[in-house]
Amino acid sequence: MIHCRSCGSSSLHLILDLGLQPLANALVEPSNVGQPEDKFPLEVIFCESCSLVQVSETIPPEVLFGRDYPYFSSFLPELLEHSRHHALALLQTYALGRDSLVVEVASNDGYLLKNFLAAGVPVLGIDPAQGPAQAARDIGVETLQAFFGADTANQLVAEGKRADVMLANNVLAHVENINAFVAGFAILLADDGVAEFEFPYLRDLIDAGAFDTIYHEHVFYYSLRALDPLFERHGLHLNDVQRIGIHGGSLRLTVGRKPGKTSRLEAMMREEAELGMSTLQYYKGFGQRVAELRDELRGLLHGLVAKGERVAAYGAAAKGATLLNFAGIDGDVIDYVVDRNPHKVGRYMPGLRIPVRPVEALATDRPDYLLILAWNFGAEIMTQQCSFAEAGGKFILPIPRAVIVNGPAPQDPRKPVTSV
Structure with missing residues (x-):
């Protein structure tokens, strides 16, 4: 890649190299275990012109999100509860009713839209993955199986549809053609409509050293500084932001056709400027920290195995694939992963x-x-597996540092209770 996907600048700088990696969600069928699989460079670069952080390699979306895409949101209880509260807040804030339309892009299996449907609000989901899209239809959520962009939005407008609320949770980072994607929101959104976007926050990723959230499917890693000009380019305005805890630290943005930045948005943008998030210097040293985190986890696990201890892992998610492959943690260390x-x-x-x-x-x-690969849901998993802990089992959290914990006790999980 020689130009920024957002602004077109060629002022790009490498800030992290995770080596050759398989596609993180491409789980292997038993019949293909003996066959080779494709691997691609997983490099992260910084655009000095617009501050956007992005991966260097583009994988075709039909490869990433095709027929066998295995991610179903409804199997994550914490996400379901988070989404229910989000929907209830939107219903109240915007007085949504039977004459409204809520559109969710990357609606997956209907996990969020079903809450609006239950309140009598018409909904439309848009998702390219066949399995999740069908699962949504099975629970009554109307779903268009398609990749969203300007063309899809124009098609829906021609059918007489305009959205009062548009939602895009954990997809803004996934779309390689980000300008066409945002243009679609500008087309489909009603004149007084609002769009809300949720995605992991780059600042939290850097602070925690959460390199495992980097994979080919996540094309972008956003700061507010990088998003403001992107929306304005398409006649939209970033007006509000909330920091939320889901997925190890995320942002929820509110975007509309009319400008009106809130004081908390302006304050957070000032914080980013003071931290230097729009400068290459902010990202210097990140690669070294990631290498240290990898070595620390490998040392812990190999030490346990050398003592005859058995280790399993929890969470066959994409982040786990990145972590295991970058750290070279194989079946000699991890017996199996549960999900x-x-x-x-x-x-x-x-x-x-x-x-x-x-x-x-x-x-x-x-x-x-039990190594918790899905550490962003660590407290929920440890609570769910309390019988494992009661029987003497211990948990390992890999991020923001490799530590052993006894369970979801009041102690800070970032502090080890055992040294190995």
């Missing part, structure tokens, strides 16, 4: 081919340690 999503069970983690088993395997197999 609640039946669409993942029976398959293998990409790259290192560690088998994925149902969560119930922990109760019968009883490993000594």
